[in-house]
Amino acid sequence: MLSLKDCTDYCDLTEEEIELIAEHEHLPRHVAATLACGLVQTDEGVGVIDHCLEEMVSDAMRDGQLDKAEHVLHVYAQFRAAHPLAH
Numbered sequence: 465m466l467s468l469k470d471c472t473d474y475c476d477l478t479e480e481e482i483e484l485i486a487e488h489e490h491l492p493r494h495v496a497a498t499l500a501c502g503l504v505q506t507d508e509g510v511g512v513i514d515h516c517l518e519e520m521v522s523d524a525m526r527d528g529q530l531d532k533a534e535h536v537l538h539v540y541a542q543f544r545a546a547h548p549l550a551h
Contacts, residue, residue, distance in 0.1 A: 475501030476546070480539045481513070488516045510547045517543055 477500050486496035503509030517540040524533035 475504055477501070477504055478539070478542065481517075481543055484520060484536060484539055485513065485516060488520055504547065507549070511549060513543065513547075514540075514549055 475497065477497075482493060482497045482500055485491075485500050486493045489496060489499070491499065500513060503512050517536060520536045521533050521540060524530070524536055
């Protein structure tokens with residue numbers, strides 16, 4: 465049986481990225497890890513994760529949650545560096 469750590473190591477995402485995806489999609493972390501692991505394997509899936517994180521930054525800023533926006537923006541920047549999109 466794979467642990468959450470095994471899954472994050474395999475799918476090339478950080479635990480923070482998976483936690484934010486879980487929060488955004490209202491999923492348990494292990495389910496979000498499985499979903500994200502599949503998404504990160506394609507350009508389209510990377511785009512979905514990119515949009516998810518971008519939306520979380522916007523929502524946090526809109527709601528005045530500046531600490532959360534800063535945290536998500538930091539995680540988002542790391543994600544973009546590791547998984548650049550061709551625009």
